Amino acid sequence: MRSLVLLIGIVGICLSTAFSLKMCAFNVQSFGEAKAKNKKVMGILTKIISRCDLSLIQEVRDSKGEAVPKLLKLLNRFDKSQMYSYLESKRLGRSTYKEQYVYDSRKDMLQVHEQVHYRELNQKESNDTEMFSREPFIIRIYSPKTLVKHLVIIGHHTSPKNALKEMDELFRVFQAVHEKWKTENMMLLGDLNADCGYVTIKGIKNLRLRNDPKFHWLITEEQDTTVREKIHCAYDRIIVHGNTLISGIVPGSAQPFNFKKEFLLSEQEALEVSDHYPVEVDLKPSHYHLRNEL
Template identity: 35%
Template structure:
């Protein structure tokens, strides 16, 4: 009973934000933003709960709780490396996007020298640090994940590279454990993942195992959140395919997909797919007069399709 109460309290202590549409912000090779609704104005929260547990809705939502909001994002920068960082205006735009978030996962890092990531880090505010994964991939093509985080907003407690002994993933998930400095008794296990498009159904189906591995690594009291380019829609791993495969993240109601199937996270006009996702595992599901779900604002950021 004490453990259940503790888990409920930990959920309430987190900042809950439901936005008018999932915040999407994208960048192509020219560095232009392709979502004017996100670039032109900040969405007004429809519902939010502060760390003190007080609630506000719509226009009555107080901005005084903004210091307690934790903004988390995932940004797949297409073929990120020295060539991308040498394009006029692009590094500055990437910097602007990253600095909107307290913690952000950057995917598809190809530069084996690491110079492009260090260059980006030097451009950011001094409050930002980063942690980077191993180079991942079965063949010569390899990628890395990097989490950039604001040291004045969160403490990095640990990180973990999934071992994947069964070779289930092309790019094994990379996780960090962070604690918001403005919210007590909360630890978030952010699981970064970029699915191989042609194996997306199979790889997403193994993410429940990864969540279990991360909880064993970081502790059972953490709040796991899977985020990144899951390729979880259209021809790769739409909901119908995931249901048919019996994917736990899709069939188990304890998992909440913060970016829905109807959201377009691509930049091409000819494509409308919710490839990028953010999936929360609710440790406790409590039905009360008002059902509160969703833990953090989790922005899906997207680039042109490359797989």
């Protein structure tokens, strides 16, 4: 009987891993023409992103628009049973320096109902969008295979010089999303530059996103999202809001993915891919509660 119970527990764990939905955010650091031409780098990127059901790729800097389609082509070749599609933002930035956000996702795992830039979402208070060097890119998704079916993803990459101000302004983004879609279930993820020299401990503690108990910071200051061995900073974060979404998170799944260690890369080899690690979190599958009852 003990063996049977143990077997059921092991099967439950395997099922949880197999059918949960992995959400990732990855600052690929100047992802453009040069990296797209580097076969080794693109091969590593393909392995990293293929682990995720939905990824927010940041710092896409490709005026020709060729790097992301090439990556998606490699992803679809890598695992032909899981086809990917993608959504891209406008090229964003106040100066000649422009970036794009890109969401890529497995077609069979979720559906994107709507996409919007914060400027379009918040037309009544358009001046608020000037707080951001690159305004957030927001999608509303339906995930039929997880406990949480409907949620909003807010992707953002702060300007290092104004990281604290932009993070504080993200509270207004949550309010605008709530007003438009009447949902509590929201996930904010991306490179917020939320540590070390860009923000102070006191500044972080005073943030509305930190003071309000409805927001849960899944990536903490103790975790390292940087590749360089001499740096230990939690720049990249995942923040969730809404009791349904919070209870739908697989415990302990929120963490950076150390691809340098996973793929046995030197620091220099890893830095050719990015100076950031992706951050990730898993959503519980729809049958999670039944398995726990066993």
